[in-house]
Amino acid sequence: MKKALLAAATLLCAPLSAQAATDTGPMRFVMIPKAVHPWFDKANNGAQAAAALLSKATGRQITVEYRAPQTADVSTQNDIIERAIATHPDGLILDLLDEKGNRATMQEAVEEKIPMTVFDSLPPEGMNITAVGADFCEQGTLAAERLAKLIGNKGEVAIMMGVPTAPNHALRARCELKVFSKYPDIKVVATGIDNDSIETAQKQASAIMQAHPDLAGWVACDAAGPVGIGQAIRESGKVGKVKEVGLDNLNDMLQLIRDGVVDSSASSRPEMQGYWAVIAAWQKALGQQTPKNIDTGIDIITKKTLSK
Template sequence: MKTAFAFAAMLAATPVLSSGVACAAESGAPLHFVLIPKTVHPWFDKAMTGAKAAGDMITKATGRPVEIEYRAPQTADVSSQNDIIERAVATHPDGLILDLLDEKGNRAAMDEAADQKIPMTVFDSLPPEGMDITAVGADFCEQGTMAAERLANLVGKKGEVAIMMGVPTAPNHTLRAECEKKVFAKYPDMKVVATGIDNDSIETAQKQASAIMQAHPDLVGWVACDASGPVGIGQAIREGGKTGKVKEVGLDNLNDMIQLIKDGVAESSASSRPEMQGYWAVISAWQKAMGQKTPKYIDTGIDILTSKTL
């Protein structure tokens, strides 16, 4: 974070590209960004922690107040998210920070923001094709591949496995699932026998995992595509008395996921660093608000969490 501070402070001193933006920057008026995640979820609470840290850094470096407004859909529903985006656009913020539920389904609302020249950054996601928007996040295919390879090695590269899909329209969830399936397809003695859909709900993931394990008593392992899935899977494994019998490699660093690793229910988790994603999403949004060009992609990296590293 010290490196991030130094880098962002350096950017603060960079001249802006237009006199209009320069006047706005010199006015000292508060900067207003709206962060819109997929849904209400503890993963996004961690991202918001990083976002607030970035806002505090900008204020310290420039003297300009930064307000980061958090608007989350109650459920992972595209129409609800679009409604929130449209209402945010109507307030003319200095930038929108979005985690997309559906890159095609969200496109019209994002086009409206672009028409009004409101800068946008996406995090934990990928932008719609053809839109010049910085994306902040981990390499989602690499993350899914890492989880699937760990599971394959845990089960001796043989047996029946299952995947919890998350939100099927979400670009990051879909990409992880595709790459997990490619890993399992490499091993002739492994077979994906079921895919659940939890729509980023721990409760739904738990119910689906329980039903899938009842339907497939020979199941040997699980991977997931979102942060809710592995928590629900772990709960189902524990409640079904299958700890140690059914292996799990999770995703991300929710407190419940960490506890499942400590308890030996899950072997590990591939974490996409939500705090860092929130931080750099705000930095990118700030730079766009100042008229600066920003990178196409900011890769925040992946942590492998195990009982030895926690």
């Protein structure tokens, strides 16, 4: 949280250039997430709130167009990015599906002198782009350590990988595996790939639990995965037998925690990510320097915190 507050001070107190201070025309940004998904709806809510605040504070019309791919598909996302570039917005706000697969399209934006900010992601190596989000390794580490404690540091566990090419999902997975490797009596027996789909996660989790009847627990690498896992645990009659520590704060995730199906969740604050991604994009469009990273922090959500 301290990092986020420092970033806020840096962004909002930065002196504007003479041109930026006198411009009064409208500004338009395009926000492109990984897919249609309730997590990104929350991020979009934060983005729209930031646009409304900036419009009121500056007297300029600041808008954010939200363009989400129907599914987590790199070629579809690149097509949306290319079409957005063709409209020459004041900035692009992106959540990458594939660092390598998105790079060429992002380079097109650079050539067109369109500023970019990434959220819930990491920028391609070597590209000078502000990244807004949580410490994804810390988030995965917190979830894996909580699960290890829940199962007494022993037993079979599984990981739902999300979209394996997505930089944030891949980083969480690596850090979760690193945690489990510290415990000689914990064995990772299976991984699933849900591609940010709750339905896919539910099907894969059910199949994995059938194949591994002694499975002790689950962690995930995306927001859809833990919801699908929780549904599978409930439907399989394994509530209390198979432990889960989830990610993020989708409404379905919170209900699974309230119901005792899922122990807890490490949330990366999607509304705050959307909000600060717009603030950073606005500053960059005005020609200001922006931080390399804006850390929006992590919340640990439990039944106890939900009851407050």
